[in-house]
Amino acid sequence: MGDERVRDVVIIGGGAVGATLARALSRFHLDVALLEWQAEVAFGVSKANSGIVHSAMHASPDTLKGRLEYPGNLGWRQLHDELGFGLNNVGEVLVALDDEQLVRIEQIRQQGIRKGIPGTQAWTAERTLHAQPNLTREVKGAVWAPTACVFNPYEAVMLVADVARRNGVTIAEEQRVVGIDPPDVEDPDTPLTVRTETDVWRGRFVINAAGLFADDIAEFAGVRDFEILPRKGEEYLLDKRLAGIVSSIIFPCPSPVSKGTLVNPTVDGTIMVGPTAQTVDDKFDPSTTEEGAAQVFTNARKLVPTISERDIIAEFAGLRPVSDTEDFVVGPTERRGFINAAGIQSPGLTGAPALADLLVDILANEGLELEEKADWEPTAPHPVRFNQLDTEDQQELARRDPRYAHLICRCEIITEAEVRDAMDRGAHTLDGLKFRTRVGMGRCQGGFCTWGCMQLLAEHQGIPIPEVTKRGAGTWIVCDRDDHPVTTARTGG
Ligand SMILES: Cc1cc2nc3c(=O)[nH]c(=O)nc-3n(C[C@H](O)[C@H](O)[C@H](O)COP(=O)(O)OP(=O)(O)OC[C@H]3O[C@@H](n4cnc5c(N)ncnc54)[C@H](O)[C@@H]3O)c2cc1C
Structure with a gap:
């Protein structure tokens, strides 16, 4: 499938990051290929997560992930209008169960205001219970953030990749990258050669958007200066019988390392509870555990007391590709033409469309000529539901x-x-x-x-x-x- 021709950009990884970048690049006269290890795009971390476009209050604006969160939120809304994947504007209720938490959630709301997020409100206990009557009577107050949505991340990423394909990007699946040739010391401008198990691809620029395996890809390019430490999150889906038990995403007051256990409606009418947050060694372990379930349901019942394990219809675990810097690792490297889009932990799904725009700017700064196509078509017929x-x-x-x-x-x-x-x-x-x-x-x-x-x-x-x-x-x-x-x-x- 690969060939001798030199592409302008080769993207490694067909998750939210690779797909939104492929679409963003497809508006220009460029030869772009996206290489995905799995049989289809969005089969990596982007399929196994909470499916929330975050309100954007939570992550600090001092981090890259915090800065990309709100523009990413707006980006998904626009993509939803253009492509018609499932997305519901359900909003977030961030709950405090004691006075200390009340102070903390107000700090988070103020952070959101500083980040330009509109419409947040501080709610009394009475107002909170009026909006969400199945919450615990222990609630002391809440922050309401109308910018949060739930969506079908896999459907969204697949439709985004489809638009890129319609606009000329080569989407090559079952292409596991196993090496990148060393640079030509005689001629540093030589394109990069990327080897998969079956093919060879060449690119003036290579984007490393390989999720959990981005550190291995950086090693192939000779510039591994970060590690991916997978952080497992177990999620449990509950029967549609419970639809309406909550009508927004219910967040607990977060701890310094985790947003905590959420209870949220999904686009499809089920209720999701989770995730856990546990650093693990094995990048291939999607198992759920008895301990994880116990933790999730104990925590979920602190928010919504009637939630029960008896209603589980499906369960899964995803691994967050957390970098040892705890922030996204994005930008050019010492290897000419090799650019990282790595360590994309939560809220990476939310930030992906904004990260794609940032990567386009980085490519332009690195010398990629961007000439817009007159016939670029950002929309596609919406799937019938x-x-x-x-x-x-x-x-x-x-x-x-x-x-x-x-x-x-x-x-x-x-x-x-x-x-x-x-x-x-x-x-x-x-x-x-x-x-x-x-x-x-x-x-x-x-x-x-x-x-x-x-x-x-x-x-x-x-x-x-x-x-x-x-x-x-x-x-x-x-x-x-x-x-x-x-x-x-x-x-x-
Ligand atoms: C439990 C859980 C809940 C989460 N909830 C949310 C949430 O609600 N909202 C939010 O914003 N974020 C959330 N996240 C984070 C979010 O899912 C990730 O930040 C995002 O999906 C990362 O996208 P990505 O494209 O970087 O990675 P991926 O989706 O993993 O894409 C990388 C792709 O690269 C491919 N690849 C890897 N190695 C190679 C190779 N050698 N050759 C070719 N291809 C390769 C993989 O197969 C994969 O498809 C959650 C994560 C978890 C685990």
């Missing part, structure tokens, strides 16, 4: 296109037409479909719809059904005892 339409609109759609009359997922009411649209936008695995459409995310967790999705994926890609994967090579659903898809095993291929 059949289950959110009223009955008349559903009937009208089904009359016009019978694929809307064919349900693939009965729990979430997802139609064949929506699944096909997701495949046209790049989904080619079961998880790719799931994160774009919610197919398989309902109560039966794919028991009914997996087969229908496999049939559609096989037909779309022209492959036998057993070659369909959950999330890329090695994750076949139908396989023999050696974990090979049965057709390959039978033919000996």
